[in-house]
Amino acid sequence: MKKHIHVRVVSPITTIGFRHDASLKSLESPGLVVSGSQISKGPGSIESEYENAMAVPDTVSLIVAAERDGVDAVVIDCMGDPGLRPAREAVTIPVLGPCQTAMHMAAMLSHKFSVLTVMARLIPQFENAAVLAGLGSRIASVRSLEIPVLQLEQDLAATQAALVDEAQKAVERDGAHAVIFGCTGLMGCAAALKQGLLERGIDIPVIDPIPTAVNIAAALVRSDLTHSARSYPLPPIKPMPGYDMPDLHASEAKAAE
Numbered sequence: 001m002k003k004h005i006h007v008r009v010v011s012p013i014t015t016i017g018f019r020h021d022a023s024l025k026s027l028e029s030p031g032l033v034v035s036g037s038q039i040s041k042g043p044g045s046i047e048s049e050y051e052n053a054m055a056v057p058d059t060v061s062l063i064v065a066a067e068r069d070g071v072d073a074v075v076i077d078c079m080g081d082p083g084l085r086p087a088r089e090a091v092t093i094p095v096l097g098p099c100q101t102a103m104h105m106a107a108m109l110s111h112k113f114s115v116l117t118v119m120a121r122l123i124p125q126f127e128n129a130a131v132l133a134g135l136g137s138r139i140a141s142v143r144s145l146e147i148p149v150l151q152l153e154q155d156l157a158a159t160q161a162a163l164v165d166e167a168q169k170a171v172e173r174d175g176a177h178a179v180i181f182g183c184t185g186l187m188g189c190a191a192a193l194k195q196g197l198l199e200r201g202i203d204i205p206v207i208d209p210i211p212t213a214v215n216i217a218a219a220l221v222r223s224d225l226t227h228s229a230r231s232y233p234l235p236p237i238k239p240m241p242g243y244d245m246p247d248l249h250a251s252e253a254k255a256a257e
Contacts, residue, residue, distance in 0.1 A: 004031055005221045007214050008066045011038040011077040012055035013045050015150060019077055023187060027214045034214060035071070037062050045149040047119050052080040057243060059083040060090055064246045067091040073217035077184050079117070079209060080125065088232035090248050094220045095227070098209030099126070101216055102180045103133050109205045110178035112140040114170035116163055117182025118152070120144040126182055141174035142182065143167075152185045160189055164196035171202050178205040187211070 009027075011019050019036055027034045039058035043051035060083045063074050073094040076084060081097025088095050106113035115126045123142040130139040143166040145159065152159050163186070170176040181189065190208040197204065220226065237249055 002072065002221055002224075004033070005072050005218045006033045006035065006070070007073045007075060007217045007221075008069075008071045009034060009036045009075050009077050009210065009214065010059060010062045010066065011036060012042060012059040012080075012082045013078070014039055014042055015044045018045075018150070018185070027211055032214075032218050036077075037066065046078050046080050046082065047122065047149060049080075049125060052078075052082045052125075055080075056083040056086065057245065060087045061245055063087040063095060064090050064248065067093050068246075072221045075210065075213040075217055077210060079182050079184055081129070085232065086235075088227045089235050090246075092226060092229075094217055094225070096213045096217050096220075098184055098213045099129050099182075100133050101213040102207045102209040103130055103135050103139075105212055105216070106178045106180050106205065106207055107135050107138045109207075110176075112138055112175055113178040113180055113207075114140045114167070114174055114176035115142045115180050115182040116166050116170070116186075117142060117144050118147055118149055118185070120146065122182065140176040141170055143170055143174075144182075149183055149185045152183070156189075159186070160192045160196065163189060163193045164200070167193060167197055167204075167206075168200055168202060171197075171204060176204070178207065180207045181209055184210050 009024055024034045024036045041058045042055040046052050046055060066074050075096050079099045081099045084097040126142045130136050145162045147159055167179045170179055187208055187210045190206045194206045
């Protein structure tokens with residue numbers, strides 16, 4: 001079993017300061033180091049499928065760089081899971097998307113779950129993600145706060161109050177038995193939401209996707225597990241004009257020498 005594990009959290013947005021080093025360090029534990037990296041080309045935040053797609057090339061490049069830096073596993077810091085499947089084709093270390101991970105965790109811990117996201121325009125994205133994860137019958141609802149990603153921390157008390165209100169509706173109106181944050185910008189709000197729900201007589205799991213994904217990533221490394229090469233085979237060699245992407249076959253060529 002590996003004693004020292006290094007998980008990298010890759011931020012797929014270009015806004016500086018969105019993910020503070022201190023918040024990543026708070027995820028560390030004995031034997032677990034958590035570092036971060038951030039794309040330099042792409043959207044300032046992700047609140048649409050378009051922005052999700054525009055984040056993918058630089059995100060995948062950073063994940064390849066993480067593997068070559070000796071990192072043991074990667075977590076993508078966005079609930080759109082941008083680049084999750086292509087990154088798994090590009091590397092052999094575990095790559096986790098917080099949305100996929102949180103949904104499977106919620107399905108394990110509850111009968112049905114709801115997602116609390118930032119904007120109503122993202123509701124179809126999360127419903128589609130649940131179906132893609134094989135959990136379409138387990139998602140009770142997706143509810144939005146109508147607070148943009150980059151404004152979540154401007155009035156944290158208002159954000160947390162909105163979370164409690166929407167979570168209560170998810171439970172009482174939609175039949176949710178657990179809730180998931182639908183934006184990684186809500187990281188750190190789980191305790192406040194849990195307490196707010198308890199004060200209203202509601203006791204359910206509150207899943208904060210980034211801490212959950214980091215811990216699951218470390219567990220995969222300790223268990224010597226990663227994604228299947230049959231599910232995510234290495235892409236073929238071919239020209240890709242206009243993209244400054246790493247040579248994914250470099251390690252194969254070196255091994256053949």
